[in-house]
Amino acid sequence: MDLRPFDALLLVSFGGPEKPDDVVPFLENVTAGRGIPRERLEEVGEHYFLFGGKSPINDLNRELLAALRRDFAENGIDLPIYWGNRNWDPYLREAAEQMAADGVRRAACFVTSAYSSYSGCRQYREDLYAATDGVAIELSRLRHYFNHPGFVGPFTEATKAAVDDAPAGTHVVFVTHSIPTSMNEASGGPGREAYVRQHQSVADLVAAGAGAESHSLAYCSRSGSPRIPWLEPDINDHLAELKASGVESVVVVPIGFVSDHMEVIYDLDTEGKQTADELGLRYVRADTPGAHPDFVAMVRELLVERAAVERGETTDRPSLGELPPSHDLCPIDCCLNPRSSLPVVGSAATPA
Numbered sequence: 001m002d003l004r005p006f007d008a009l010l011l012v013s014f015g016g017p018e019k020p021d022d023v024v025p026f027l028e029n030v031t032a033g034r035g036i037p038r039e040r041l042e043e044v045g046e047h048y049f050l051f052g053g054k055s056p057i058n059d060l061n062r063e064l065l066a067a068l069r070r071d072f073a074e075n076g077i078d079l080p081i082y083w084g085n086r087n088w089d090p091y092l093r094e095a096a097e098q099m100a101a102d103g104v105r106r107a108a109c110f111v112t113s114a115y116s117s118y119s120g121c122r123q124y125r126e127d128l129y130a131a132t133d134g135v136a137i138e139l140s141r142l143r144h145y146f147n148h149p150g151f152v153g154p155f156t157e158a159t160k161a162a163v164d165d166a167p168a169g170t171h172v173v174f175v176t177h178s179i180p181t182s183m184n185e186a187s188g189g190p191g192r193e194a195y196v197r198q199h200q201s202v203a204d205l206v207a208a209g210a211g212a213e214s215h216s217l218a219y220c221s222r223s224g225s226p227r228i229p230w231l232e233p234d235i236n237d238h239l240a241e242l243k244a245s246g247v248e249s250v251v252v253v254p255i256g257f258v259s260d261h262m263e264v265i266y267d268l269d270t271e272g273k274q275t276a277d278e279l280g281l282r283y284v285r286a287d288t289p290g291a292h293p294d295f296v297a298m299v300r301e302l303l304v305e306r307a308a309v310e311r312g313e314t315t316d317r318p319s320l321g322e323l324p325p326s327h328d329l330c331p332i333d334c335c336l337n338p339r340s341s342l343p344v345v346g347s348a349a350t351p352a
């Protein structure tokens, strides 16, 4: 398999605490200079302490790494895979330095965030720039994959399984991370609202593929000042509205998350489930892709595709639904955040 010009794959993720002593320093990393109210930090810290001070995210990434290495071996790909996080050990900077020491010149980066937003797109590209500043290595962020069959497929399979087991009249609620409405407006470029449009497209695709009778999109994990508008409805409010409108059973599908992060196991499996129990709603949560073989194969396919693009060859760019396959290079004004003007990797010269 021709993977030139790449000589490594870098798995790029958020990072999370692994023990109680990590929790506060991790939260300080995440919120550095971001003005998250202290109240919210204490509350988020409690979510982690409830699970022994350990986030599931690092172990999930270790599983994904192992699955990727097996998939590469089975497909005759002899490319090293590295791992680096934004907010916790192993940090991106260490991964970049290790790659450079190992002689890697050009790495393709797979980010564990499928959609466009400052948090899921530009902030990672800022992190990649900072990690390689002064390090002789070039990084290329692989395209957003929210509408790739390897992402939509596992969600459709999981949702169909849950819907098939559920009583008639079950409503499917798709859930993602809430973000400030201003961040949504800037996602994909000024006024594009790519974040919400991408989620709506995935929700419609998965609902159709799973044979859902009715479906909607809701949000979890809101933070920040209550005076700043964030995307709504919150999942808990939404469950109450559904119940009031006569719904008796829901399947909850966390399409905003590639695996069972803290948001999924706390905000949905713990808090959302409790809300549903109090309302007397049947509540089942569908699986995230995790290390699903089709999701793992997608990472390889995105790498092979981008390598061909970099060599100037024409190639297939699989996508589902009405939105086109996402760009390789982001428009120069993609996912801007008025509070940040840091340099980034992966920008085109032209605006959206």
Ligand SMILES: CC1=C(CCC(=O)O)c2cc3nc(cc4[nH]c(cc5[nH]c(cc1n2)c(C)c5CCC(=O)O)c(CCC(=O)O)c4C)C(CCC(=O)O)=C3C
Residues within 6 Å of the ligand: 014, 015, 016, 017, 027, 030, 031, 034, 036, 040, 041, 044, 055, 056, 057, 112, 113, 114, 117, 119, 120, 177, 178, 179, 180, 221, 222, 223, 224, 256, 260, 261, 262, 263
């Ligand atoms: C869009 C989006 C994703 C999905 C895309 C992606 O996957 O990247 C995501 C993922 C994640 N967010 C995570 C954790 C946190 N996010 C926070 C804060 C924030 N997230 C935001 C957005 C997103 N976040 C925003 C606009 C904020 C507030 C401002 C800011 O600070 O930027 C805070 C601070 C406290 C709080 O405000 O809740 C924490 C602790 C974890 C780790 C979970 C684990 O440990 O398993 C993961 C995967």
Ligand SMILES: [Fe+2]
Residues within 6 Å of the ligand: 177
């Ligand atoms: Fe977050």
